[in-house]
Amino acid sequence: RSISNRNKDLLRAIFVEFLGTLFYVFITTDLNYLLAPGFVSLMVAFGKISGGHFNPAITLAVSISSGFSKTTIFYPIAQIIGGIAGAGLTKAVHFSFEDHSHYRTVLDRSVEPEYGIICEGLITFILVITYLMSIIDKRNKDSSMSPIAIGFVVAANHFATFRVTGGSMNPARSFGPVVCMSNTQINHIIWKYHYVYWVGPTAGSIIAAVVYRLI
Amino acid sequence: RSISNRNKDLLRAIFVEFLGTLFYVFITTDLNYLLAPGFVSLMVAFGKISGGHFNPAITLAVSISSGFSKTTIFYPIAQIIGGIAGAGLTKAVHFSFEDHSHYRTVLDRSVEPEYGIICEGLITFILVITYLMSIIDKRNKDSSMSPIAIGFVVAANHFATFRVTGGSMNPARSFGPVVCMSNTQINHIIWKYHYVYWVGPTAGSIIAAVVYRLI
């Protein structure tokens, strides 16, 4: 295809990553049991346009595995803006209800940040391995079930660690709600440990991309 | 095919839209957690005959994208009649139980109608984009997962906004139960804000059809 068409494809893909992350954060931040159905739908709808990352940790691992490109930079920017927009819409739609604190992913009081990083790293590792094996791997001839695999593993990982770190696996999903719900008393604590949701998923993503080469 | 056969196909498709909307409203108005399984089944069963709209907002967006035709008029009529019939059957089968008020989609007391329209417009936008990308879009070579995508996004959107507007996205689904449960004391309030469930989904559908062209 011509350069002009390739640029249009890139713009479409970046727009879809923005829209998908917006939808994902809007649908699932209030009610986390909507993670599986919401994510599966978005993967089916948008997967063929952008790959359906909706998560900087996945974009990083795909870049390590398949090569760095413009998407390595632009996808995460679109995802982060989408996450902020989605959290803002969630807040706007539910503005008449009192408590928004459960929108954010936070560490349990008993959990040290190092443990939070290990926990987020571990579930991001599981998610990214599943993504790479289902969607990127060439040995997978029938990828029709991949959206189910990604949506289900996101939900399963989330609930398995919900009590510990809130089960994020996704810096864009964690960042948006913190930005939009920043006017609270416990604000400084929220920001203080927010790095956990960037360091953990980044580490898990890199390790998954390395382990994937062994498989 | 001959004109006679094309007319038979059209009649079949209209009948299936009636039957599918009837089933959908019958199965899910009493227990909304049946939205996902009910919708997925109907999409698999009837999708190949009529496209599986069961919703005037989807018929509108498909008409904008793929061209207006007889279905633009006849599908919504069949869907609205199906919605009334389905709500009537729900009421008949559950006649011995006291409270039918949860059959209707209503605004939360704290929600202004403009907010209701924005909320319904937003979730209809998400639904219609998912429908167009999964079922209409030619870039989607394997559409086997489309019924899952539609059923799951309907359920996720519904629950994400259930407390605000009842999460309808569908004028036919909202109209039927209001018609069949009209003999109640709060009747005038129900009808007063009922336009929210026509304006919101219509606006969301048109915007989705426009945005879809960009993707």
Next chain:
Amino acid sequence: RSISNRNKDLLRAIFVEFLGTLFYVFITTDLNYLLAPGFVSLMVAFGKISGGHFNPAITLAVSISSGFSKTTIFYPIAQIIGGIAGAGLTKAVHFSFEDHSHYRTVLDRSVEPEYGIICEGLITFILVITYLMSIIDKRNKDSSMSPIAIGFVVAANHFATFRVTGGSMNPARSFGPVVCMSNTQINHIIWKYHYVYWVGPTAGSIIAAVVYRLI
């Protein structure tokens, strides 16, 4: 294939209908929320061998649509025996727990038997139409999602009418638990209205087979 091989295929199919109905009743009579996952799995595993009926009402409708044969008689016999065996195994495995009354499909006290027949007929109609459209209909080129469609519609129909009739749609599923849990005080009432679970599904199945020809 030779007559000998065709007979072996028939025997395999009958055996699979017995085994599938046994598994289905064993897995789902105690906990009805296992209907969807249980049924989907059985359809995937056994569908290609026998068609995955596990229900005399489906066998009847398939016979009306595709022609009567030996399976019209032998499938229901295998299903009924499988239902009794499955209910017996459920009772044996849970023998140390007190209450087995929820194993049976019974009419709500407020429901007249004619209403029960209409209710069972209606949900069987929805199930059978879904089965015929998903699995039998030649216009359905990709039937990979059919097991999901059948499993989900069985579960959705069941829960939509659970309070009214127990949501059976299946004489074999209703008969087995009544046979195995017959030593109870309210026994005569259970048997008195048991015909509802044969008349309703049979009527719904015949009507569905007729309506299917119109589509």
Next chain:
Amino acid sequence: RSISNRNKDLLRAIFVEFLGTLFYVFITTDLNYLLAPGFVSLMVAFGKISGGHFNPAITLAVSISSGFSKTTIFYPIAQIIGGIAGAGLTKAVHFSFEDHSHYRTVLDRSVEPEYGIICEGLITFILVITYLMSIIDKRNKDSSMSPIAIGFVVAANHFATFRVTGGSMNPARSFGPVVCMSNTQINHIIWKYHYVYWVGPTAGSIIAAVVYRLI
């Protein structure tokens, strides 16, 4: 392929069985309702590399059906080590929460070990038949739904017998948590009846492999 490549494939498959069993035990031992989504995802991700056993009882039945090989020995070793590692990670991540006793599969107080063996044998029989029919059987031309079938039947079997034996069907899943949670007061009782979770699944697996030949 050359011997060297075949050995690499074998090593990859063994590694994937270790990793998959680790993930499966980590995700689902704390919250058993994650069994279905977790298992489906792992089957999609790893099924094409190793067959997606994650269970010595499945490896045994596949070996009986398709022939014994190096995997007959190495898969179970990898699964057992993976189960121990997964249970250890579950304990580490949740270390700040008090009660880990529900991690283990244990017999209900009212259940004799012989009944436990029958119960575990029965559900393993159902699981293994479903696995062989969905994944191994050559008559199954479209195996895209197989991961759903396996994940759903594991969850359905588990919940159907949860109160009786804990619904294991998998020696590796039962062994890991017992090893990692061995420093408890009721330890000797846990180990005393632990053989139930080896004898039952082994018997169910062998019977399923025999019955499969009849189908």
